[in-house]
Amino acid sequence: MATLKDIARVLNLSITQVSRALNDHSDVNEETRLRVKDTARAMNYHPNASARKLVSGRSGMVGLVVPQHRKIGQDSIFLEVVAGLSTQFSGRGMQFVLHMMAEHEPALPVYQRLIGKALLDGFVLIDPQDQDPRIDFLRKSGIAFVVHGRCGKIIDYPYFDIENEQLAYDLTTHLASRGHRRIAFLNGLAGRSYVTVREGGYRRAVQDAGVENLPHLHINGEMDEATGLTDTVRLFTGDAPRPTAIVCGNVRLARGVFEALAALGLSVPGDVSVVAHDDELPGLRASAFFPALTVTKSPLRDSWEPLADCLAGAIEGKPLGTLQRLGRYVFIERKSVATVLPSKSASNR
Amino acid sequence: MATLKDIARVLNLSITQVSRALNDHSDVNEETRLRVKDTARAMNYHPNASARKLVSGRSGMVGLVVPQHRKIGQDSIFLEVVAGLSTQFSGRGMQFVLHMMAEHEPALPVYQRLIGKALLDGFVLIDPQDQDPRIDFLRKSGIAFVVHGRCGKIIDYPYFDIENEQLAYDLTTHLASRGHRRIAFLNGLAGRSYVTVREGGYRRAVQDAGVENLPHLHINGEMDEATGLTDTVRLFTGDAPRPTAIVCGNVRLARGVFEALAALGLSVPGDVSVVAHDDELPGLRASAFFPALTVTKSPLRDSWEPLADCLAGAIEGKPLGTLQRLGRYVFIERKSVATVLPSKSASNR
DNA sequence: TATCTTTTCCGAAACGTTTCGGAACTACTC
DNA sequence: GAGTAGTTCCGAAACGTTTCGGAAAAGATA
Numbered sequence A, B: 001m002a003t004l005k006d007i008a009r010v011l012n013l014s015i016t017q018v019s020r021a022l023n024d025h026s027d028v029n030e031e032t033r034l035r036v037k038d039t040a041r042a043m044n045y046h047p048n049a050s051a052r053k054l055v056s057g058r059s060g061m062v063g064l065v066v067p068q069h070r071k072i073g074q075d076s077i078f079l080e081v082v083a084g085l086s087t088q089f090s091g092r093g094m095q096f097v098l099h100m101m102a103e104h105e106p107a108l109p110v111y112q113r114l115i116g117k118a119l120l121d122g123f124v125l126i127d128p129q130d131q132d133p134r135i136d137f138l139r140k141s142g143i144a145f146v147v148h149g150r151c152g153k154i155i156d157y158p159y160f161d162i163e164n165e166q167l168a169y170d171l172t173t174h175l176a177s178r179g180h181r182r183i184a185f186l187n188g189l190a191g192r193s194y195v196t197v198r199e200g201g202y203r204r205a206v207q208d209a210g211v212e213n214l215p216h217l218h219i220n221g222e223m224d225e226a227t228g229l230t231d232t233v234r235l236f237t238g239d240a241p242r243p244t245a246i247v248c249g250n251v252r253l254a255r256g257v258f259e260a261l262a263a264l265g266l267s268v269p270g271d272v273s274v275v276a277h278d279d280e281l282p283g284l285r286a287s288a289f290f291p292a293l294t295v296t297k298s299p300l301r302d303s304w305e306p307l308a309d310c311l312a313g314a315i316e317g318k319p320l321g322t323l324q325r326l327g328r329y330v331f332i333e334r335k336s337v338a339t340v341l342p343s344k345s346a347s348n349r
Numbered sequence C: 001t002a003t004c005t006t007t008t009c010c011g012a013a014a015c016g017t018t019t020c021g022g023a024a025c026t027a028c029t030c
Numbered sequence D: 001g002a003g004t005a006g007t008t009c010c011g012a013a014a015c016g017t018t019t020c021g022g023a024a025a026a027g028a029t030a
Helices: A004-011 A015-022 A030-042 A049-056 A070-074 A076-091 A107-117 A133-141 A164-177 A193-208 A225-235 A251-263 A300-316 A342-346 B004-011 B015-022 B030-042 B049-056 B070-074 B076-091 B107-117 B133-141 B164-177 B193-208 B225-235 B251-263 B300-316 B342-346
Strands: A061-067 A095-101 A122-125 A144-148 A159-162 A183-187 A218-220 A245-248 A273-278 A294-297 A324-327 A330-332 B061-067 B095-101 B122-125 B144-148 B159-162 B183-187 B218-220 B245-248 B273-278 B294-297 B324-327 B330-332
Touching: A004 A015, A004 A030, A015 A030, A049 B049, A061 A076, A061 A107, A070 B076, A076 A095, A076 A300, A076 B070, A076 B076, A076 B095, A095 A107, A095 B076, A107 A133, A122 A133, A122 A300, A133 A144, A144 A300, A159 A164, A159 A300, A164 A183, A164 A193, A164 A245, A164 A273, A164 A294, A183 A193, A183 A225, A193 A218, A225 A245, A225 A251, A245 A251, A251 A273, A300 A324, B004 B015, B004 B030, B015 B030, B061 B076, B061 B107, B076 B095, B076 B300, B095 B107, B107 B133, B122 B133, B122 B300, B133 B144, B144 B300, B159 B164, B159 B300, B164 B183, B164 B193, B164 B245, B164 B273, B164 B294, B183 B193, B183 B225, B193 B218, B225 B245, B225 B251, B245 B251, B251 B273, B300 B324
Parallel strands: A061 A095, A061 A122, A122 A144, A144 A159, A159 A324, A183 A218, A183 A245, A245 A273, A273 A294, B061 B095, B061 B122, B122 B144, B144 B159, B159 B324, B183 B218, B183 B245, B245 B273, B273 B294
Antiparallel strands: A095 B095, A294 A330, B294 B330
16 A cells, blocks of 8 residues: 655655645645645555544544344334434445444443544434433543434434424424314334423323323324334223324324224324434325325434534544534325314213 | 553553553563552553554544434344444454435445544454455455354355355255255345355255256245235245245245245145245244244354454454354254145146 | 744654563573 | 573564654745
């Protein structure tokens, strides 16, 4: 591999000057700069990342640490995350390191080790929990990072997030405004920050609508088809007051809900109205549901670019203000919601 | 971060001796070694990977370069590959770099750049093609690599592979031995080395069975359900002589075949016998088919450990003999094959 | 002519590690 | 007591880059 020394020898220049020419420093003759860049290209020179990291502290590498889990082979969201982030960073000439932990390995020591080795410039954090210790840890280590989501009270770190509170509020309120009084919410696994935040939005909407809050209508769980199906069956077979509408945390849950309702002989939206948040998961189109599903839409795919932007910015030391971004979502009304007549909404079954 | 210098200062030793103690060299007092290791742990020292790479040439990082493609969100094999390899390397204290290329970006310059930066110790190559230029390129660059599969005539590089020729031969011969004379083979995309090799095994089996080779019965294509379905429909609706048995390149194709046959009103194995190779893809169990599918089984999941082994060995400079491994497969006979009577096999439709 | 700027260049040090070639010391052999 | 062998240590160089603090040359100003 060609080094600075090789180029310097060929051009009869000092290593210093070659380095400065390649890095566009000011005190190098324009003609020299061109000569240097040309021969660098000709000798297909690439700066040695290790040497550069050693002296400048930058390696151009970022990391993602994720726990291995049994069902990872079917976790299409994980796939989306990895493919998206990798594409983003590769496109910026950065290296993307994927570190999979053993299933229940504690995360902090892993970050500790990786930081110790000093080869990563920063981390992407996904799936933040309500009180996520990783954030504090990384903040204290002084390494750059960006969070996909927000958590905690003091949000003084780079993040990309969508307005989960408002989105849950909008979905729930949409149903309430159509006369629904008992609205179920199939939310994600408790503990995840976006799940908690969405729960807040749902609560606020229920309160604003002046509806009694029935705890059994808010359900936490895995966000897959099977969960959507079983939760729906439970909602409509017990003795508890049954909902007339369901808000689903994502489209996959909604898929399960539709199946369960069909199996129970209930029609959408005739008997039950359904809405969902739509991350645009691969192989599931809300518009192709029957009836087409009313959603708030905010493609997960749009996250990777701002996330990579923010992390790159954080590494370069840009001010925090430019590193905190919110993604947009749109409300798309389709055919899965019906208006409830006052009399019907008062009946119990 | 603690460095060798820090430890040396604390223990009143030279940097040299601390380094040698930590790396278990012979000429350091046993008691010193312990003292060094203890304080290193106490100061939570981790060797700086860049510095190490710079002088020793090893960074402990390996890379996988894959092209981005439209349907990557649903490519569960890709997911399996990434999760499997990452877990393996992370478990060995190595870093796994995932580089996604733009959709039709040429691969060689990407490898060139990555090698130039000199931060990776080696590469994992997946999806080798019949004449894969990457292999020659990496060989010439002198960097370590391991191939998932084999290709070309001179196989003088580390690889992990399964016996694709023999496996296709076994599946086809199994059907021939049950009296089938027209056996279709739904193979993968032409050009991939394992597809070509399997085609060879199929050809050999057909020849050994003394059966006429009907070109229209060997079909190349994507290995998904949709392809299995459409290919089967085509096989059973044209004027060409129809098969009495089908060999599927994987279980997902077989799924599509089963669906198509059901739609066509043909029974398995009464009207058509079906066998497949089983990589144990997530969410698809050959034993849960109805009727249960006869397969050659060789879980993809068993590839990652030997692949990582071979690459690590290649980086350490182990002899080639230990770096070329073959995975086993087992033949599992179930219920999807019937014996054909001579009279029936002679009829045309 | 002497002093000051500006432009263009360079030597040397530094980053943290590994490793080569010895040095110092002890213990043993003849 | 000289030589040999073994054990335990260390200084210095090297890897390839960036950057600090100047230096040399040329032109402008006094």
